[in-house]
């Protein structure tokens with residue numbers, strides 16, 4: 001956690017976005033501190049992916065501001081934001097299918113100034129070992145299973161040593177073993193490299209276990225923000241997302 | 250802005266790779282020997298044309314094959330190169346052999362300017378606009394005073410025997426081809442090649458992952474235009490007369506795309522295979538059918554290849570290789586859909 005008063009690593013400040021008549025994101029504010037995991041929950045269509053798209057510069061917000069490391073990101077391209085230490089994964093893994101697993105990891109390194117070839121090779125191979133794909137280093141990505149593609153995509157976000165990684169439903173539809181690997185890797189990346197994560201997921205118990213903070217969107221607006229245990233108890237969150245499954249109908 | 254270095258590619262057996270390299274070197278030695286000792290003018294001249302087209306196709310391959318930006322107006326930069334050396338001779342009597350690099354530079358600058366708006370377009374729009382720009386530039390060449398309109402520009406005949414002239418261009422274009430192929434090989438095996446393939450497959454993801462896609466496309470396009478401009482500049486000397494219709498002929502653009510697609514776009518070997526194959530077929534068709542029928546047959550061939558041989562000759566080769574290398578102990582799950 002950052003010291004009180006200091007600017008958080010990522011600040012989302014009063015952000016709104018409309019698509020035609022649909023208000024996809026409405027006045028959303030919260031922040032991600034250094035070396036922390038923030039879980040983002042909410043029903044389908046509540047604006048989670050849209051928010052990630054705004055944060056990494058794919059979409060421009062209609063209102064509000066994003067600050068990364070204290071400076072506003074308005075007008076910056078996704079590749080600029082990547083250079084500032086922002087990385088992300090997608091709801092459906094987007095690997096480069098005709099490149100090998102190893103080559104996929106080199107794509108983000110093109111503009112890394114200080115990196116020399118040897119260091120890059122080491123970094124890429126270490127990451128394949130980290131996510132358990134080293135045996136598949138020379139296989140083209142399209143030959144990997146869906147779960148392996150997710151692991152590869154995750155390794156690709158880490159190759160530039162990002163300060164914050166946005167992950168859009170990383171556990172959706174993956175084998176429990178892959179999910180366990182992803183969770184272990186996320187934890188280790190936070191503790192070893194000091195990175196932060198903003199993770200969208202419907203696997204609420206897992207997210208509660210791994211998050212320092214949680215935020216719930218309902219219909220584009222923040223329904224709750226705070227400690228995970230508190231967020232899942234909130235009236236608005238239960239009504240708008242989790243439901244009252246324990247109670248008799 | 251870029252830190253470019255070679256990266257590992259998937260490798261098969263070393264012995265097989267060595268054998269393939271030996272074959273390429275043998276072909277190169279054979280070609281060099283023919284250039285030195287061959288005396289058939291027609292064959293020397295045809296091979297020089299094959300080399301020239303292979304150079305153009307390699308240049309196209311950089312952005313088109315790896316990056317997926319299908320330029321249907323490559324001849325724009327070829328013509329600009331040809332006119333650059335033509336004009337520099339016309340007004341300053343400078344030999345195209347000296348001014349070919351200038352032709353490359355002028356073409357590269359034109360490529361940067363034209364690329365500024367066009368490289369933002371994707372897919373068929375890019376292809377269409379590059380084609381239209383050729384016609385616009387051709388109309389310019391027809392109407393400007395400096396290009397002498399439809400009259401064209403004459404260049405000096407070289408004070409050499411016909412055989413010596415053919416030999417000279419044979420080696421000029423063969424040398425250029427070796428150089429340019431080395432560049433394309435290096436690109437394919439470097440992280441800039443990886444970035445280009447990433448752009449071809451998912452440009453938005455490439456940008457998000459950190460590739461400055463706009464700059465990469467501009468830079469690679471400029472390099473490609475430079476090569477094409479140099480080639481055009483030398484071509485002007487070879488044919489010794491340039492005029493807008495032939496120099497900016499759409500057939501050249503089309504041929505280059507065909508050669509890349511048939512040989513295998515996005516591989517350094519593709520243009521080396523596609524250029525001779527297409528020119529051979531074109532020559533056979535030229536003596537048997539009219540040029541309209543010729544075009545139709547060509548288009549059919551391309552459609553058939555696109556449908557049944559994705560990746561061209563090199564695509565088929567690498568599928569065959571992979572099938573042979575596939576191991577039965579594959580327990581790592583089925584490929585994703």
Ligand SMILES: Nc1ncnc2c1ncn2[C@@H]1O[C@H](COP(=O)(O)OP(=O)(O)O)[C@@H](O)[C@H]1O
Nearest residue numbers: 019022024042043044045046047048049050051
């Ligand atoms: N590009 C778009 N154009 C129009 N509407 C969109 C677009 N992207 C998202 N939306 C709408 O915005 C709302 C939020 O979508 P999304 O951010 O994908 O939600 P979530 O990721 O939480 O499921 C939905 O109503 C969706 O239909």
Ligand SMILES: [Mg+2]
Nearest residue numbers: 048049050091
């Ligand atoms: Mg979503």
